[in-house]
Amino acid sequence: xxxxxxxxxxxxxxxINAGALAHTAQQGAEVRFLAGGTTLLDLMKLNxxxxxxxxxxxxxxxxxxEATNDGGVRIGATSRNSDLAHHPLIRDRYAVLSQAVLxxxxxxxxxxxxxxxxxLQRTRCVYFRDTTSPCNKREPGSGCSAIQGFNRMxxxxxxxxxxxxxxxxxxxxxxxxxxxxxxxxxxxxxxAIPIDEFFLVPGTTPDRENVLDAxxxxxxVTLPPPVEGTRSAYLKLRDRASYEFALxxxxxxxxxxxxxxAHARVALGGVGTKPWRSREAEKELQDAAPDEATFRRAADAxxxxxxxxxxxxxxxxxxxxxxxxxxxxxxxTS
Amino acid sequence: MPxxxxxxxxxxxxxxxxxxxxxxxxKADDSAATFTFTVNGASHxxxxxxxxxxxxxxxxxxxxxxxxxxxxxxxCGACTVHVNGRRVNSCLCFAAACEGxxxxxxxxxxxxxxxxxxxxxxxxxxGYQCGYCTxxxxxxxxxxxxxxxxxxxxxxREAMSGNLCRCGAxxxxxxxxxxxxxxxxxxx
Numbered sequence: 001x002x003x004x005x006x007x008x009x010x011x012x013x014x015x016i017n018a019g020a021l022a023h024t025a026q027q028g029a030e031v032r033f034l035a036g037g038t039t040l041l042d043l044m045k046l047n048x049x050x051x052x053x054x055x056x057x058x059x060x061x062x063x064x065x066e067a068t069n070d071g072g073v074r075i076g077a078t079s080r081n082s083d084l085a086h087h088p089l090i091r092d093r094y095a096v097l098s099q100a101v102l103x104x105x106x107x108x109x110x111x112x113x114x115x116x117x118x119x120l121q122r123t124r125c126v127y128f129r130d131t132t133s134p135c136n137k138r139e140p141g142s143g144c145s146a147i148q149g150f151n152r153m154x155x156x157x158x159x160x161x162x163x164x165x166x167x168x169x170x171x172x173x174x175x176x177x178x179x180x181x182x183x184x185x186x187x188x189x190x191x192a193i194p195i196d197e198f199f200l201v202p203g204t205t206p207d208r209e210n211v212l213d214a215x216x217x218x219x220x221v222t223l224p225p226p227v228e229g230t231r232s233a234y235l236k237l238r239d240r241a242s243y244e245f246a247l248x249x250x251x252x253x254x255x256x257x258x259x260x261x262a263h264a265r266v267a268l269g270g271v272g273t274k275p276w277r278s279r280e281a282e283k284e285l286q287d288a289a290p291d292e293a294t295f296r297r298a299a300d301a302x303x304x305x306x307x308x309x310x311x312x313x314x315x316x317x318x319x320x321x322x323x324x325x326x327x328x329x330x331x332x333t334s
Numbered sequence: 335m336p337x338x339x340x341x342x343x344x345x346x347x348x349x350x351x352x353x354x355x356x357x358x359x360x361k362a363d364d365s366a367a368t369f370t371f372t373v374n375g376a377s378h379x380x381x382x383x384x385x386x387x388x389x390x391x392x393x394x395x396x397x398x399x400x401x402x403x404x405x406x407x408x409x410c411g412a413c414t415v416h417v418n419g420r421r422v423n424s425c426l427c428f429a430a431a432c433e434g435x436x437x438x439x440x441x442x443x444x445x446x447x448x449x450x451x452x453x454x455x456x457x458x459x460x461g462y463q464c465g466y467c468t469x470x471x472x473x474x475x476x477x478x479x480x481x482x483x484x485x486x487x488x489x490x491r492e493a494m495s496g497n498l499c500r501c502g503a504x505x506x507x508x509x510x511x512x513x514x515x516x517x518x519x520x521x522x
Contacts, residue, residue, distance in 0.1 A: 006367050006384040006430050021355050030355055034431060041387070041426045042407050052355055054384075056431045082420075086482055106496020107481065108474070109408060111420040112427075242495035 020215030071225030077116035096232035163206030176267035230255030246270030367430035374442030411497035463501030
């Protein structure tokens, strides 16, 4: 690990000003914010992250989880994953989010990891984590080792010739299904970014994973009020029953009225280069009968654009079955 | 030593051409971080290289070697300690970022002649073989007693999944934890 300077941010402005000294908030950032540290320390030990300054933001007053006046919820950026998953507001009204968070990592990691950090967690692609391998995300222009290499865990949606790294977050799949908004404060002021616009697909610049610029600090996430008559759930399929990243997962919010689906949101994990919202699946579900034939059509639509690699062709059907099973589970038509 | 990242001109923002970070001190000693925390009830002030993890501070500087280093990446759980009452992976904490925190390690939960009920249960149920993961298993198990988890063996397995045991003593670890939970609930 390279030497760095560690300091504790006095307030938000202090953190933002310190972050703004870097040339980027993306791969290669010279300044990093430290909250839970579960991604940052891991990657610093691997020399994948090599900040010159680390700004501890964990003591800033950004950890509240509270109801908003519109009936939604406001989740502070440094709230811990454990606190989020077990919060009564989240457990009772946003089941998909509580279930998704509890399906990820271990208790120890969830006790440390924060909402903002989870949003910014990096891919588990083995080549990204290995500084001796070419990787366009870590070292732009060096090539992608995964396309011709071990790619069983990699993405099949949103990939490019430069990068096929999958996004590992469970929490963000739920946030996609709930149409969360990510609130950011930077040197130029405050921005509210719909989560689907926050993440970028790799294209030719896989080192750029989201819309954050140097100095931008995620302050909180808001969720709209639950849509009346809907239920939600998260299902994660993986190699082990616990403490493993998803091969395929689905987060859904769905409600039916008079035998027709009135509201449907579908998001996928384990298969996308970003937490994957499938508007194609939602279109098939909207106003259709909530039965298995409809769910299968939605699943086919969600994976229609899939580009499997040499080792992960199984993910196409696995992801479809995951979607169908989750929809059946939530609508109880099985 | 590998070359440090230097800003690439192609990605430097056009509107911020003069951004520059002050150079780091020439010697590591110059940038030592000084911090105070409480470990097992005793206050300690240390001045360490900022790269030092909480795990290494405990083992190498406070000589509390009960906490073990396994993977050093938050995957095995051997380094589990409590920070402000919660179990965490001490290998993924910078020690200096623990300023003001209250830490409990395996040395802080029981004594040889006054074992914590879980330590006694691990002995009774034979909840280990080589013992390397045991301190982490115990620190997780002690925390688990106050966490919102269900009553079944599967609930315990899920809650303990962040602690790996290469010897495979899992069955007896679950048995030890369940015996203490049963006693706890019957005495409440």
